[in-house]
Amino acid sequence: MEHVIKNETMQKKVCELLNVLLANEYVLYTKLRNFHWNVVGPHFQDYHKFFEETYNKVEEDIDETAERIRTLNQRPLSSMKEFLEHSTLKESTQAQMSASDMLSELSQDYEHLIIAFNENISKCDEIGDIGTEDFLTGMMQEYEKKLWMIKSMNS
Numbered sequence: 001m002e003h004v005i006k007n008e009t010m011q012k013k014v015c016e017l018l019n020v021l022l023a024n025e026y027v028l029y030t031k032l033r034n035f036h037w038n039v040v041g042p043h044f045q046d047y048h049k050f051f052e053e054t055y056n057k058v059e060e061d062i063d064e065t066a067e068r069i070r071t072l073n074q075r076p077l078s079s080m081k082e083f084l085e086h087s088t089l090k091e092s093t094q095a096q097m098s099a100s101d102m103l104s105e106l107s108q109d110y111e112h113l114i115i116a117f118n119e120n121i122s123k124c125d126e127i128g129d130i131g132t133e134d135f136l137t138g139m140m141q142e143y144e145k146k147l148w149m150i151k152s153m154n155s
């Protein structure tokens with residue numbers, strides 16, 4: 001039988017991790033929009049579409065993550081100010097970037113997120129929240145697959 005989160009302290013611990021993930025997803029979402037709008041070059045159409053597909057997926061992840069936090073009776077971060085304060089990803093502020101530079105930056109971000117997923121999955125295991133552990137494991141697999149695609153486009 002699946003472990004049940006027994007008390008509020010455990011839920012709060014898990015949601016601290018989930019709120020950092022949520023903040024990171026928001027920064028990633030905004031970055032992908034930025035790249036979708038600003039990419040230039042002979043393969044514009046491919047990149048433009050790829051970034052759109054990717055931010056649409058991240059938008060779903062944002063909602064799933066926030067609702068997982070609500071499921072655990074906690075409050076998701078809900079303002080841009082809070083997202084920027086809690087995110088461990090950096091915003092992209094460079095005015096002119098090549099498509100290749102955009103893909104390199106995304107590779108680094110996805111690698112950062114996958115490392116964080118691994119750490120957080122272990123922490124959820126220690127805490128005994130098997131539901132969130134499974135939630136994060138499923139999401140991590142999608143990020144691993146996307147990282148493969150990003151790297152393949154940039155090699």
Ligand SMILES: [Fe+2]
Binds near residue numbers: 036052
């Ligand atoms: Fe668009």
